[in-house]
Amino acid sequence: MSISREDVEYVAALARLELTEQETQEYTEQLNSILGYAAMLEKLDTSDVVPTAHAVPLHNVLREDQVKPSINHDKALRNAPDGEEGFFRVPKISLT
Amino acid sequence: MESVTIGKSVSELHELLLHKEISSTELTKAYIDRIKSVDPALQAYLTVLEEEALAQAADVDEKISQGQALKPLEGIPMALKDNMCTEGIRTSCASKMLENFYPPYNATVTERLRAAGTILLGKLNMDEFAMGSSTENSYFAKTRNPWNLECVPGGSSGGSAVAVAGDEAAFTLGSDTGGSIRQPAAFCGVVGMKPTYGAVSRLGLIAFASSLDQIGPFTKTVRDNALVMNAIAGHDPLDSTSVPIEAPDYTKFLVNDIKGLKIGIPREYFGAGIDPEVAKGIQAGIQTLIDLGAEVAECSLPHTEYAIPAYYLIATAEASSNLARYDGVRYGYRADADDVLGMFKKTRAEGFGQEVKRRIMLGTYALSSGYYDAYYLKAQKVRTLIKQDFDKAFEKFDVLLSPTAPTSAFKFGEKSADPLAMYLSDITTVPINLAGIPAISIPAGFVNGLPIGMQLMGKAFGEGSLYRVAYTFEQNTNYHTLKPNLSREVLTGGSR
Numbered sequence: 001m002s003i004s005r006e007d008v009e010y011v012a013a014l015a016r017l018e019l020t021e022q023e024t025q026e027y028t029e030q031l032n033s034i035l036g037y038a039a040m041l042e043k044l045d046t047s048d049v050v051p052t053a054h055a056v057p058l059h060n061v062l063r064e065d066q067v068k069p070s071i072n073h074d075k076a077l078r079n080a081p082d083g084e085e086g087f088f089r090v091p092k093i094s095l096t
Numbered sequence: 097m098e099s100v101t102i103g104k105s106v107s108e109l110h111e112l113l114l115h116k117e118i119s120s121t122e123l124t125k126a127y128i129d130r131i132k133s134v135d136p137a138l139q140a141y142l143t144v145l146e147e148e149a150l151a152q153a154a155d156v157d158e159k160i161s162q163g164q165a166l167k168p169l170e171g172i173p174m175a176l177k178d179n180m181c182t183e184g185i186r187t188s189c190a191s192k193m194l195e196n197f198y199p200p201y202n203a204t205v206t207e208r209l210r211a212a213g214t215i216l217l218g219k220l221n222m223d224e225f226a227m228g229s230s231t232e233n234s235y236f237a238k239t240r241n242p243w244n245l246e247c248v249p250g251g252s253s254g255g256s257a258v259a260v261a262g263d264e265a266a267f268t269l270g271s272d273t274g275g276s277i278r279q280p281a282a283f284c285g286v287v288g289m290k291p292t293y294g295a296v297s298r299l300g301l302i303a304f305a306s307s308l309d310q311i312g313p314f315t316k317t318v319r320d321n322a323l324v325m326n327a328i329a330g331h332d333p334l335d336s337t338s339v340p341i342e343a344p345d346y347t348k349f350l351v352n353d354i355k356g357l358k359i360g361i362p363r364e365y366f367g368a369g370i371d372p373e374v375a376k377g378i379q380a381g382i383q384t385l386i387d388l389g390a391e392v393a394e395c396s397l398p399h400t401e402y403a404i405p406a407y408y409l410i411a412t413a414e415a416s417s418n419l420a421r422y423d424g425v426r427y428g429y430r431a432d433a434d435d436v437l438g439m440f441k442k443t444r445a446e447g448f449g450q451e452v453k454r455r456i457m458l459g460t461y462a463l464s465s466g467y468y469d470a471y472y473l474k475a476q477k478v479r480t481l482i483k484q485d486f487d488k489a490f491e492k493f494d495v496l497l498s499p500t501a502p503t504s505a506f507k508f509g510e511k512s513a514d515p516l517a518m519y520l521s522d523i524t525t526v527p528i529n530l531a532g533i534p535a536i537s538i539p540a541g542f543v544n545g546l547p548i549g550m551q552l553m554g555k556a557f558g559e560g561s562l563y564r565v566a567y568t569f570e571q572n573t574n575y576h577t578l579k580p581n582l583s584r585e586v587l588t589g590g591s592r
Contacts, residue, residue: 007461008457010464011461011464012457014460015444015456015457015460016420016423016440016444017441017444017445017453017457018441018442018445019453020445023450023453027454027457030454030515030516031454031458031461033515034408034458034515034516034519035458035461037404037405037516038405038408038409038471038475040401040402040405041402041406041474041475042474044399044402044478044481046474046477046478046481049477049478049480049481050477051473051477051479052476052477052479052480052530053307053476054293054307054532055293055307055479055483055530055531055532056292056293056294056337056339056532056556058336058337058339061336063333071200075200076200078200079196079197079198079200079426079427079428080425080426081424081427081428081429082430088425088426090436090439091432091433091435091438091439092434092435092436093435093436094435094436094437
């Protein structure tokens with residue numbers, strides 16, 4: 001299973017990453033090398049193996065709902081690159 | 097006053113504070129002076145909190161003068177890896193993305209260490225978003241190995257290891273997703289513990305791979321390590337993956353006796369890729385443990401070779417999802433663009449470094465439609481097999497033992513050009529994270545003047561057995577007492 005330049009461009013779009021020409025080339029090579037190595041996993045028959053998502057599985061961790069104060073607007077917005085009157089401001093959202 | 101701190105363990109410093117031979121203010125000043133003199137060369141710190149630390153120390157001294165009881169870590173200066181949130185104190189993850197991020201809350205470990213009365217000296221360098229094995233991926237600084245300034249300190253918690261090895265803090269915390277505590281501890285000749293997954297709260301630890309990340313202590317001695325674990329371990333209702341069991345008093349496992357303890361030596365951890373000199377050093381350590389009465393036998397963890405691909409698929413898949421939050425909207429770096437989608441793409445292109453982007457790409461690919469079963473699901477199934485290997489071994493053995501890393505510290509640039517070569521050097525550490533079990537690295541000798549580490553692996557929540565073996569080994573060897581030469585000549589001559 002080899003990865004084409006188009007695959008890399010497609011994945012970059014999914015990951016919301018703008019890549020330079022050089023990065024596109026490098027990542028195509030490097031992902032091929034890394035996934036080529038990962039192909040060794042195919043050698044293992046795992047048809048009867050249950051996947052592990054967490055090593056120490058905990059299920060349905062529940063608690064009573066409690067009303068507590070949350071952080072205020074000023075604090076929440078302190079790290080925002082662009083904020084105003086209690087809102088996060090973003091550039092225009094265009095439908096393309 | 098500098099001489100007072102050099103080489104002293106947390107428990108020794110506690111005695112000095114207790115008997116009023118030194119004040120916390122004097123101690124904190126000594127560490128600040130030490131940082132000023134060695135850190136321009138070592139570059140372990142990204143942020144030093146001189147004023148804040150001295151104010152905290154003054155509070156502790158006030159308590160002491162009132163005759164209040166002194167907790168084991170009270171008044172002790174320490175530092176945190178820069179991926180643990182500190183309220184109002186920059187937490188950068190060594191990334192341009194978070195260059196100006198000031199968390200609105202504290203990580204649970206930050207809170208617990210504050211409650212324990214420790215003094216926060218500052219925040220420590222790391223590989224960007226904890227992705228790396230050499231700390232070379234930091235956006236800000238190149239941390240140097242105190243034992244040889246031309247060598248990397250390991251990673252990703254390179255700053256945490258160097259701060260302890262270079263006596264720039266009495267102890268530090270790091271995080272370990274695939275070896276990021278143990279490997280730098282080995283490279284720098286200090287003690288580093290990766291606890292069982294779920295033993296220490298991850299609340300406020302900036303996420304890399306959530307099913308693998310775990311916080312743990314770097315210390316000079318095994319006793320110190322247990323003392324720090326006492327302060328940070330235990331259930332946290334705010335982290336739903338924190339395991340709801342009561343943490344033990346870890347110091348009660350510090351006995352100088354391993355008679356009859358069963359130690360397994362997994363042969364796969366001594367195979368191809370392991371420097372023969374490192375293997376020899378660890379063999380000598382094994383002999384020491386046999387002489388002390390341990391029952392040692394070889395064993396097998398047959399799926400070890402599959403751990404690297406399984407780890408790098410799972411860790412990058414989780415990372416690609418976790419790092420989706422960096423979109424330039426609520427916090428972090430933002431690049432200008434005409435529309436919001438362009439802003440996301442440019443922000444992430446400019447805010448993340450090469451290794452982070454590479455891993456996001458790999459993880460996004462592994463999770464993408466059509467490849468999910470072949471890569472991500474397959475890796476999760478292999479994770480089960482790796483975990484079963486350990487379960488089986490622990491039916492026969494109390495503890496497993498291996499080298500912490502295949503080599504001693506390598507030179508800057510030696511592996512940074514080839515990502516796969518860098519990934520392969522994690523073979524002895526990543527299986528432990530996949531299995532969720534605890535492992536500790538302790539100083540076990542030197543190869544070419546650089547420290548090597550012995551890794552002890554235990555059952556889930558078996559940190560006690562690890563501390564028992566580690567303590568016994570430490571009490572019968574002198575590696576932990578040896579110090580790197582950080583004379584002025586070395587610091588000015590060896591750098592740059």
